[in-house]
Structure formats: structure tokens, C-alpha cells
Amino acid sequence: MSVLSKINVHRRNIMRNLTKNVGKANIQDDFILVDKSEIKKVLICRPNGRLGNLLLITPLVQEVSEMFPNCKIDLFVKGTLAPIIFEKYDSVDKIIHLPKKPFKSLVEYSKVWISLKKAHYDLAINVDQNSSSGRLAVQFSNAKYKFFGDSIDESAEQKNDFEHIAKYPVYNFRNFLSKLRLPTNSNKIIAPIDLKLSASEITEGRKKLKEITDNDKKTICIFTYATGAKCLSEEWWEKFYSQLTAEYKDYNIIEILPVENVSQIGFKAPSFYSKDIREIGSVIANTELFIGADSGIMHLSSAVHTPTIGLFSVSNLKKYEPYDNCSIGIDVNLYTKKKYIKTINTILNNGRLNGLSKAI
Known part of the structure; x- marks a missing residue:
């Protein structure tokens, strides 16, 4: 420090x-x-x-x-x-x-x-x-x-x-x-994080995603950067990216780049770069799954209602994990390759993640 x-x-x-x-x-x-x-x-x-x-x-x-x-x-x-x-x-x-x-x-x-x-x-x-x-x-x-x-x-x-x-x-x-004696429903479900993208913004995001992938396959989106100790090593991401490309050949895998325009996988994946938060969100909104470490972009993914896997290594998982739309936070210190694949498959197959960690 x-x-x-x-x-x-x-x-x-x-x-x-x-x-x-x-x-x-x-x-x-x-x-x-x-x-x-x-x-x-x-x-x-x-x-x-x-x-x-x-x-x-x-x-x-x-x-x-x-x-x-x-x-x-x-x-x-x-x-x-x-x-x-x-x-x-x-x-x-x-x-x-x-x-x-x-x-x-x-x-x-x-x-x-x-x-x-x-x-x-x-x-x-x-x-x-x-x-x-x-x-x-x-x-x-x-x-x-x-x-x-x-x-x-x-x-x-x-x-x-x-x-x-x-x-x-x-x-x-x-x-x-x-x-203040005002009636409230204390058990009501908390609303999701929400950027409130418009239909036109989502349509534009779909066009941009199409320009990146140039095919009709579904897309998994990764974000390999995070600030400070939250940022996983290049070695970790290189291994994880290799696993993704080997396991999910029927999916596009794209990388959202941070404002610093850096990549922990050496820009090996097709990528999208923008400084416009709503534009980034519109692209993520058209993907099937977002995977990234605890960061603002991870929360942005949640805010556009894309199923999100948050990768936690040092942050308080219960405090910051994505919680809506089949999303989950996972501790990378405890996960194996088999667990990652099972979690990803569950989300891609629209399964519920309630109790998933116990089942794995």
C-alpha cells in the first residue's frame, strides 16, 4: 500500500x-x-x-x-x-x-x-x-x-x-x-440492481456484439481486470480461459476491456472497449453469461440482468456478490475446474442456484 x-x-x-x-x-x-x-x-x-x-x-x-x-x-x-x-x-x-x-x-x-x-x-x-x-x-x-x-x-x-x-x-x-409508524413489508424481496437500459440501447448492444462475433452463436463474456488485490493473475486467467475455450466450443467467448485497456489473457479473445458505461452494459446484456472478478463491471453486468459469476479472492463475498437472475459469487480459493464447469452449466441451462454450493 x-x-x-x-x-x-x-x-x-x-x-x-x-x-x-x-x-x-x-x-x-x-x-x-x-x-x-x-x-x-x-x-x-x-x-x-x-x-x-x-x-x-x-x-x-x-x-x-x-x-x-x-x-x-x-x-x-x-x-x-x-x-x-x-x-x-x-x-x-x-x-x-x-x-x-x-x-x-x-x-x-x-x-x-x-x-x-x-x-x-x-x-x-x-x-x-x-x-x-x-x-x-x-x-x-x-x-x-x-x-x-x-x-x-x-x-x-x-x-x-x-x-x-x-x-x-x-x-x-x-x-x-x-x-415512523408507516406500514412496510419487511419480507418483500429486495429489488435487483438496475441500470434500466432502454429497448433501443439493448438493440444497439446486440448490433455491436454481432460485429465482434460475426456469427449467431451464444456468447460468454469475461472481464479479466480488477483493482488491486482483487485482480487475479495472468497465470490464473490464462488457465481459466483455456478451460473455457475447450469446454464451450459452441459459444463465443469475448472479453470486455477495462478503461485501462489491458487484458490478463494477452488480448487472445475477441474484445470490446468503450468508456461509455451504458454502451458496455448494452453489450453485456446480450450475452448469456458474464464471468469476472469483484469490480464495477461485475456490478454493471448484474445491473443489466445478465447471469453473473463473480470471482472473489480477497473481497467479502456475502457483502458484494451478484445476487439476481441466477447469479452467484464464488471463492476462487475453494473452486476446482469441475466446480467451475458445473456452475457455468447450471446457469447456461437456466438452472436455479439456490443451494448450488452445497450440491457441488
């Missing part, structure tokens, strides 16, 4: 300790939300600019939109990806984004925080209870109802999927609403 990275980790730990009690006394037991139509303007705070983390809040955005169908949502985030990700979300009104490097943009940084104070919100929500900036943004807002992201019901934590980063914010939000 570089010196700057160590400093950044230390800074985040200090900020979390300083802000962990912000809002703790604000459970609002004395408030009762009688009329859902009272909630017309909502602020959702996730001051993070990573592709995966932004995609992972789409289930919460869907939950809020469904609970308060007449509301408009502002998103407090970082970077410039959010307008692209939430382009098709009619309920999302304004994207408020912090600059990626606040100390180099102090004036802009200050203006963003001032704008939060000036705006009127009926409800403010912090997505991640461990986000210092998220907690502060909710506290700084003038919303009547403020939810800081904390778990306030132990029964929710007992759910098998509570640990997932896309799901526990929804469970915690439901519990918060119950504290």
Missing part, C-alpha cells in the same frame, strides 16, 4: 470515529408519518464516485420511489457517473456531486455543502452508516425526517442476505419507516 493510500485509510478511520455518533439520538420516536404524500422531496446521500458503489444504491432508489410514488429524489454523490447511471430513473431529479479532489476544488466543494442547507427536503437518507460524509450531509440538511443509515432492528440483521451492501440499506430504511 502506498504512503498516500495509508494516509487516506487513516483519515477515513479518524472521520468515522468522529462522526459515528452523528444522528444517534435522532431516532425520531416522537414523529409519526401519517400521510405518504407528505414526502415530496427526498435526499439520498452516497458520497462515493465508484461505478459499483453507485450501482449498488439502485435498489434503495427503487424502494424509495415505490414507497413514495409522488416524490422526487436528489442524489448526493461524488464524481460524474451518477447522471449516466440514473439517466432512466424518472424519480431522480437532481444529481449533487462533490468534486473528486475537494482540496483542489475548495470553492466548489463548499458550494455543494451550502446548496444542501438551502434546499428543502422532506426526507434525507444516508445509505451507508459508515460513511462520514453521508452522515454529515443528512445532519446538515434541513429535512424533517432524517435517517442516518443505522440498523435499528436486530431482527433485520438476522436475515440471511442482510450483510449485502445493496440490501442492508433497504432493510434498515424499512425499519426506519416502521419507527
Whole structure:
């Protein structure tokens, strides 16, 4: 880890300790939300600019939109990806984004925080209870109802999927609403991660895929890159790619390239490169299966509803694994060639993956 990275980790730990009690006394037991139509303007705070983390809040955005169908949502985030990700979300009104490097943009940084104070919100929500900036943004807002992201019901934590980063914010939000005496269905299935591709975008993706493969065979898509320790070695990918090409001769195998334009298999497979997130998603949406390590592109695959195999070596699998549409996260440290093939075959044959790991 570089010196700057160590400093950044230390800074985040200090900020979390300083802000962990912000809002703790604000459970609002004395408030009762009688009329859902009272909630017309909502602020959702996730001051993070990573592709995966932004995609992972789409289930919460869907939950809020469904609970308060007449509301408009502002998103407090970082970077410039959010307008692209939430382009098709009619309920999302304004994207408020912090600059990626606040100390180099102090004036802009200050203006963003001032704008939060000036705006009127009926409800403010912090997505991640461990986000210092998220907690502060909710506290700084003038919303009547403020939810800081904390778990306030132990029964929710007992759910098998509570640990997932896309799901526990929804469970915690439901519990918060119950504290406001608002009826919720705590057992309702959490919505999938969703980019909301249009029919025309999917059609264009099909055309691009056809240009790559130049045949009518079905396609398996791989993504061989990931950041830091999550990135599997070239040796690992070379072996895995050889297994795929030997086992699935009736399928095209293409590689989605990262923005860095690198390949862990030396560009041996036909590949697709783009910096347009929605364009990448449209191509993946037309494939039968996506296989890749824990990354933003893995979550993008989930968000376009392509069955996804997430390859985990160091990340918390229960927290980040793809969970919808026959998708699964697997620990590469525990898998053999036979297990990979059986998992892939199950998905390609539209089998359900419930209990699959026990059956293998």
C-alpha cells in the first residue's frame, strides 16, 4: 500500500470515529408519518464516485420511489457517473456531486455543502452508516425526517442476505419507516440492481456484439481486470480461459476491456472497449453469461440482468456478490475446474442456484 493510500485509510478511520455518533439520538420516536404524500422531496446521500458503489444504491432508489410514488429524489454523490447511471430513473431529479479532489476544488466543494442547507427536503437518507460524509450531509440538511443509515432492528440483521451492501440499506430504511409508524413489508424481496437500459440501447448492444462475433452463436463474456488485490493473475486467467475455450466450443467467448485497456489473457479473445458505461452494459446484456472478478463491471453486468459469476479472492463475498437472475459469487480459493464447469452449466441451462454450493 502506498504512503498516500495509508494516509487516506487513516483519515477515513479518524472521520468515522468522529462522526459515528452523528444522528444517534435522532431516532425520531416522537414523529409519526401519517400521510405518504407528505414526502415530496427526498435526499439520498452516497458520497462515493465508484461505478459499483453507485450501482449498488439502485435498489434503495427503487424502494424509495415505490414507497413514495409522488416524490422526487436528489442524489448526493461524488464524481460524474451518477447522471449516466440514473439517466432512466424518472424519480431522480437532481444529481449533487462533490468534486473528486475537494482540496483542489475548495470553492466548489463548499458550494455543494451550502446548496444542501438551502434546499428543502422532506426526507434525507444516508445509505451507508459508515460513511462520514453521508452522515454529515443528512445532519446538515434541513429535512424533517432524517435517517442516518443505522440498523435499528436486530431482527433485520438476522436475515440471511442482510450483510449485502445493496440490501442492508433497504432493510434498515424499512425499519426506519416502521419507527415512523408507516406500514412496510419487511419480507418483500429486495429489488435487483438496475441500470434500466432502454429497448433501443439493448438493440444497439446486440448490433455491436454481432460485429465482434460475426456469427449467431451464444456468447460468454469475461472481464479479466480488477483493482488491486482483487485482480487475479495472468497465470490464473490464462488457465481459466483455456478451460473455457475447450469446454464451450459452441459459444463465443469475448472479453470486455477495462478503461485501462489491458487484458490478463494477452488480448487472445475477441474484445470490446468503450468508456461509455451504458454502451458496455448494452453489450453485456446480450450475452448469456458474464464471468469476472469483484469490480464495477461485475456490478454493471448484474445491473443489466445478465447471469453473473463473480470471482472473489480477497473481497467479502456475502457483502458484494451478484445476487439476481441466477447469479452467484464464488471463492476462487475453494473452486476446482469441475466446480467451475458445473456452475457455468447450471446457469447456461437456466438452472436455479439456490443451494448450488452445497450440491457441488
